[in-house]
Each structure stands twice: as structure tokens, then as C-alpha cells.
Amino acid sequence: MKKKTPKTSLTKIIIAAIIPLGITSGSFFGYQAYQKHLENKIYSISEVVSFPDFDFKVTKAEFKPVNLPIDQKTVAKYGALDKQENCDNFSKEKRYNLLGGGLGWSKYGPSDYNICIRRNNSRNEINRYSSENKQLVVDYSITAKNNVNTSKLTVWLEADSGRNLASQVDAFNANQFFEGGTQELIEPIGDAPGAWYPDELPQKYIPLFKSDLGGDINKGITRKGYAYTDIRNAENSVDIKIIYKKDGKGQSRIIRLNK
Numbered sequence: 001m002k003k004k005t006p007k008t009s010l011t012k013i014i015i016a017a018i019i020p021l022g023i024t025s026g027s028f029f030g031y032q033a034y035q036k037h038l039e040n041k042i043y044s045i046s047e048v049v050s051f052p053d054f055d056f057k058v059t060k061a062e063f064k065p066v067n068l069p070i071d072q073k074t075v076a077k078y079g080a081l082d083k084q085e086n087c088d089n090f091s092k093e094k095r096y097n098l099l100g101g102g103l104g105w106s107k108y109g110p111s112d113y114n115i116c117i118r119r120n121n122s123r124n125e126i127n128r129y130s131s132e133n134k135q136l137v138v139d140y141s142i143t144a145k146n147n148v149n150t151s152k153l154t155v156w157l158e159a160d161s162g163r164n165l166a167s168q169v170d171a172f173n174a175n176q177f178f179e180g181g182t183q184e185l186i187e188p189i190g191d192a193p194g195a196w197y198p199d200e201l202p203q204k205y206i207p208l209f210k211s212d213l214g215g216d217i218n219k220g221i222t223r224k225g226y227a228y229t230d231i232r233n234a235e236n237s238v239d240i241k242i243i244y245k246k247d248g249k250g251q252s253r254i255i256r257l258n259k
Contacts (some may be wrong), residue, residue: 003115038204049242051251053146054217056242059224060139061257066130066230068176069205071179081123081177087116095185096196110197115176115183118200122176129171135207136238136257137228148217150244155210157229158239163227174200235259 043049049056070081079085090112097109110118140155142148157165176182183197207230217223231238240255 005221006037041253043253045255045257047255049253049255051244051253052240053144053244053246053254054148055143055145056137056140056253057143058240058255061136063134063136063231063259066133066135066207068109068126068130069179070126070177071182074177074182078119078182081126084123085116087113087120096194098192098194098196105191105193107194110183112185115185115197118183119175122178122181125171125175126144126177129169132234133207133230133232135228136231137226138240138257139224140240141222141224142213142217143222144217144219146219147185148244149246150213152214153213154241154243154245155225155227156241157208157227158241159231159235160237160239161232161234161235166206169205169207172203172205175203178203178205 001028045058075081092113094107094111095109096105096107098104099106099108136157138157142153145176159165172178174181181203183200185195185197186192187195208227209229210227211225213223213225225249227240236259238257240257241252242255243250243252245251
């Protein structure tokens with residue numbers, strides 16, 4: 001006659017089999033929940049931000065006066081940016097300009113007075129922008145806990161206004177005091193019948209810049225980087241967003257800097 005297994009023994013066997021599965025499942029879901037918590041958390045500027053493969057730390061964050069690409073030779077020649085020129089001292093007679101389509105020269109170019117007005121307008125734009133913005137410089141370090149593929153790592157700055165910090169500042173287009181932007185009078189050369197001004201040149205000013213992290217960061221190595229941008233006085237906070245994409249999955253953390 002076949003011996004029956006006692007019910008109590010059978011129950012113990014089932015429990016013994018279920019417990020490891022429960023622990024494994026609990027560990028998995030617990031880890032996923034913890035990672036979700038880290039992504040949803042808003043870190044302060046003094047905290048170390050932990051990823052599975054590295055730690056991210058802001059080592060310094062400070063606001064400075066904006067650093068515009070001002071041509072100091074132009075300032076020395078035409079005067080300080082905070083002082084307007086008296087354009088009435090300049091001639092309003094039009095200068096020559098070269099027409100397109102092989103039509104030759106015509107006296108429809110800007111006058112000395114017109115160019116002076118452009119310089120004063122450029123001063124106004126520089127002074128307005130400088131008074132309404134500050135440059136934020138963020139220095140940081142990345143310490144690898146495992147090998148880090150830097151091509152999958154992005155450090156980004158976002159203002160609370162939501163505006164695109166990487167867009168060009170159109171107010172500075174053709175600014176007379178930016179490097180290479182001034183329209184200098186050219187004396188007659190070749191077949192030119194008289195002195196003339198070259199066309200205005202577009203000036204690209206994009207205030208957001210991020211340092212290149214270089215190649216991969218091997219385990220145990222700490223690498224430094226920086227990012228800077230111009231923040232408006234009306235903007236109250238800036239998020240430093242760190243995104244790391246590994247195995248097709250994105251991980252992100254946010255550090256918030258309040259003014």
C-alpha cells in the first residue's frame with residue numbers, strides 16, 4: 001500500500017518553493033520601483049546623483065555677467081558701449097554700393113550717418129541683453145561605477161520658462177560690435193567710383209554650450225565637464241537634466257538650481 005504524504009509536509013514543500021520566487025519577484029519589482037523613485041526625484045545642487053553605472057555631482061554653479069563676443073578693437077575705435085555716438089556729426093550722403101546682376105555701381109548704399117545709427121542700435125541691444133540676462137556656468141564630475149559609454153550620455157540645461165536655450169538670439173543679427181560684424185568704410189579699389197560699405201554680416205549667437213565628454217569613461221575613473229547658458233532675470237530656476245541611454249532604455253535625473 002502506497003504511503004500518503006502528510007498534508008502538513010506537502011504545505012511546507014509548497015511554501016518552500018514559493019518563497020524564493022516571491023523574494024526574486026519582490027527584489028525585481030523593488031529595484032524597478034526604486035529606479036522610478038530616483039527618476040521622479042528632484043535633486044538639490046549639493047546632492048550626488050546616482051545612476052547604476054555612474055555618480056554625477058555638480059561641483060560648482062554660479063551666475064556671471066553674460067560673455068558676449070564683443071570686438072574690443074571696434075569699441076576702441078567707436079567708443080564705449082554705454083555711450084551713444086552723436087550721429088548728426090556724420091554725413092547723410094549715400095555711399096556707393098555694388099548692384100547684383102552685373103548692373104555695376106550705384107550710389108544707393110548706406111551713408112556714414114546710417115552706419116552710425118546701426119552702431120548705436122547695436123549698443124542698445126547689447127546693453128538691453130546684458131541687463132536682462134546672466135550667464136549660468138555649471139561645472140560637474142562623473143565617476144564611473146561601471147564602464148560608461150559617453151555617446152549615450154547627455155547633460156542638458158532647461159529654464160523654468162520652457163524656452164529653447166539652444167536657439168539663436170536674433171536680436172544680435174548683424175550686430176556692429178560683434179567680432180567680424182562692423183561695417184567699415186572701404187576706400188575705392190578696382191572699378192569702384194568711390195568709397196563704399198560692405199553688406200551687413202549675420203552674427204550667430206547661441207548662448208548654450210556643453211563641453212565634450214570625450215571617449216568612454218572606464219570603471220573607477222572620474223571625468224569633469226561643464227555647461228553654460230544665458231538665463232533671463234525673469235527665470236527663477238534651471239534644471240540640469242542628465243540622460244543616459246543604455247540597452248535601449250533611457251534613465252534620467254533632474255537637479256534643480258533655484259536662484
